[in-house]
Amino acid sequence: CGFHLRGSMDLPPPLARAVVTGEAVPVELEEALGRALRAAGGVLAAAPETARARIVVLEVRNERRVLAVGSDGKAREYELRYAVRYRIDAADGRPLLAPQQVAVTRDLVFDTGDFLAKRDEEATVHAEMVREAAAALLRRAAAALR
C-alpha cells in the first residue's frame, strides 16, 4: 500500500549540533531535547559557540484546567497542557525557522483519596509530555529545515 521503511530521518546539518537557549528554559525540557537530539543522531553542543543551530525557547506554558467535576462539586478530571514556543537560529544569529509552537495535551483522572500518588502520577505524565513535546519539536524542525 505504498509504505516503505523510512530512508533517512537524518537531522539537517545545522540541527546535528544544536544548543538550547532562551530565558529560563526548564531543566527537564533541556534534558528532553538533548535526549531527542541524541536519539536522532545529533548532539547537544556544550557551549553556544560550538553549536551550528540554536533552539531558542521563547515561552513554556504549563496549564492545568479542571475538565470535569463530580456531582459533589469536586474535581474529577484535569486537562494538562504543555506548550513550547520556539524558534531556530543559525549559529550566526540568522533565523532558520520562524517562531512556532508545539503543544501536548493529556487528561488526568483524579482521586482525592490518593492525592499524593496522583500528584506523582501528574509528575510522571508531565515528564512524558515534555519528552513528547521535545520529540515533536525536533520532528517538525527537521521536516521544515530539510
Added chain:
Amino acid sequence: DPWDLCLPMDSGQAPRPEPAAGGGTRIRGREVAGDAHRLRARGEARIDTPARVVEAETLDYDRDTGVGTAEEGVRVSDGDTVIEAERARVEDDGARGELEGVRYRILSRHARGGADRVFMEDRDRYRLLGFTYTTCDPTAEFWRLEGPEVRIDMARGSGTAYHANLRIHGVPVFYLPVFSFPVDDRRKTGFLIPRLGSSSETGSELAVPWYWNIAPQYDLTLTPRLTSRRGAFLGVEARHLQRHGAGTLEADLVPEDRLTGGRRWLARWRESGRLGARWLYDLDAARASDTGYFEDFGETLAVASTTHLEQRADLTYAGPRWRTRLRLQAFQTVDGTVAETARPYRRLPALEVLLRNPPRLGPLEPGLRLEATRFEHDVKVEGRRLDLLGSLAWPLRRPWGFVVPRLWARHTAYDLAGPVTGEENPSRSLPGFSLDAGLVLERQTPRFLQTLEPRLFYLRVPYRDQSAIPVFDSARLELTFAGLFRDNRFSGADRVGDADQLTLALTSRLLDADGGRERLRASVGQILHFRDRRVVLPGKAPETAARSALVGELTAALAGGWRVLADARYDTETPRTEEANVRLQYRPDERHILNLAYRFEAEASRQSDLSFRWPLGRRWYTVGRWNRDLDARQDLETFLGLEYESCCWMLRVVGRRFVNDTEGDTNTSFYLQLVLKGLARVGNRLEDILGRGILGYPDGP
C-alpha cells in the same frame, strides 16, 4: 483590534515634525518676514521643531529665546498626539509649551477630549486643566472622564486624574478623588475603578482596588471589599519581577465573617527563579483558614472544586551530569469529606539525585536514580524510605526504527515508626528487564507524509511479596496510551508490579508535506499478560486478565477550524467500554467558538459539556456553557450570557449556577460587567469564569 468597531481616526491630520537638517527649528508659511532675531509667518504657517510641529494662521518665532507663539487654527502634533488650540506657546525646541482652548486626540490610544489649558511639560508628559477624556467616537460618546486636572505620561503609558467624575451618557456614575488609568496596558499608583457585584454566597458587594506601583520591579494591590452578607474583606496581591526570578503573594482576609463568625483567610505565595547558573528554586505554598473556605468563597467552579492545598519548596542543583533536588512538601485538605486516614503524607524532606546526562560506556547507556524521603502523617505509619534504581540500556537507533534492551535493578529499604504492625525495616530488591522496539514506515501523498509506527514493548519483572510494605505514595496508574510503555504499573516506590507482558501498539500520523506539522495522530495498543499479577495494593485482589484493555487515542486538526481530541479504553474480554472521551472544537475564526465534549467512565459518570461564544451580528455575542452529569441527572455548571461590544465599551451579562459543595448545593449568581475600553472595567471579573468555562475564549480587551 479592540478598536475595530470605531470610526477611523484620521491619521493624515497628525503631521510629523520635519525639523531642519541637524535637528534645528524650521519656519515656513506663505509669507515669512523678520530679521535675525524675530520671524513672523502668515498663511498655512508651520514651525517644525525636533519634538513637535506647530501649525497656525499666524506664527511668531523668537530666534534668541527659541519661543514660538501661534494664533488662529492652531494645531500642535508629534505624529501621535494632536492638539488643536486657540492659542499656543512653545519653547525649548517644542519640548515644552502651553496651550489654551484645547481639543486633543491620541491616535495610538484611540483617545480624545478637551481642556481649558494644556501644559506640555516635556516630550511625553502633559498636564491638562479642566479636561475631558474618552475613547468613544464623537458621534456616540457613551462615557467620558472629566475633572479639573489630569496628568498624562505617554512614556509610562499612564494617566492620573484628580477629583474626576466618570460620566456615562452624561450621568455622573463615580467620583474618584485620585484615579489612575492606563493610557496603555501599564498601570500606575492610585485607586482603580470600584467594582460592584453580587453573588448568592456573599451578597452584594463593593470593592475599591488600590494599586501601588512601588518600583518598576515591585507592585502591590490592596482591595478592600464590603459585602452585605459576610462583612468586610481585604484582598492583597504583591508581586515582584527580577532578572533572577519572580514571585507573587496573594491573600484574601475576612477579619470577621458575619455568617459563620471568626476570621477567615486564604493565602498563596509563589516564588521561582535561579540562583546562579545551576541552582533553581521553586516555592508554592497555599493555606486556608478552614475546610469550608472554597465552598463559601470559590467564585469559579475550578476554585470551588479544590480539595487540597499544597505547600511545597524545591531547591534544585542542575549540574552538568547530575541533578539533585531537595523538596519539602505538605498539604492541607480543604475537603471535609476526606477521612483523616485518606489524607496525603507530608514529605519532609525528599531528596532526589538523578543522572541527567549519562556518560557513554561504549554502546551502553547507564541510568541512576536515588531517592531518600521521610514521610510524616498524623494518624498513619510514618517512616523513612531509600529507593535506588540503576539501569543499563543498549540503544540501537536507525532512521527506520529502534531496539532498546534495558536491564535494571531496584532496591528499596524502609525504616518505619509509629503504629507499625509488621516488620520495622522491610526492604525489597529486584531486577527487571524490558525490550522496546519499533519501526517507522512512511508513505508520501501529495499533501501529507503518512507514517505507520508499529511498536513492541516486552517487560519482565519477578514477583516479590510486598505486603509488609506500607503505602506512602503508591497508586495504580491509570492506563493510557503512554502508560502501555511504563516499567511499573504503580506510581511511587512502595509497589513494583510483577510482570511478564508484551505490549503491541500502532501509531499513524499525517504530517504536512511542507513544514512537518502534525495534522492527525491515531494510536492504538494493548498489553498481553503471560501470567497473573500478584503484587497489589492493600485490599485489592490479584489481576488475572490475560489482556489489558485496548487503549486508543486520536487527535486531529482538520481543515475549516475543526479540532478533535478523543481517547477510549475498551475491555476486549468482557467486552465493554471502560472509559471514553471525545472533545470537538469548531473555531473557524477568532469570533466563533463551539466546544462539544462527551465523557464516559464505566460505573462512575457520564457527562456532556457544551460551551460556546457565538456572534449574533457584528456587535452581539452569546456565551454559554451547559455541563451536565447524565447519570446523576444534574447540571454541574450552566451559564448563559450576552455580550455587546461597541467602539469604546463592552457589556457582559451572565446568569450562572454551579455545584459548589459535596451535598450538591448550588451557587447561583448574576454578573454584570461593563468594560470601558482604554479606561477600566466596572463590575465583577467575568473573564475568569468565561475563560475557564469556554475553551478558547479570548482574553478580555
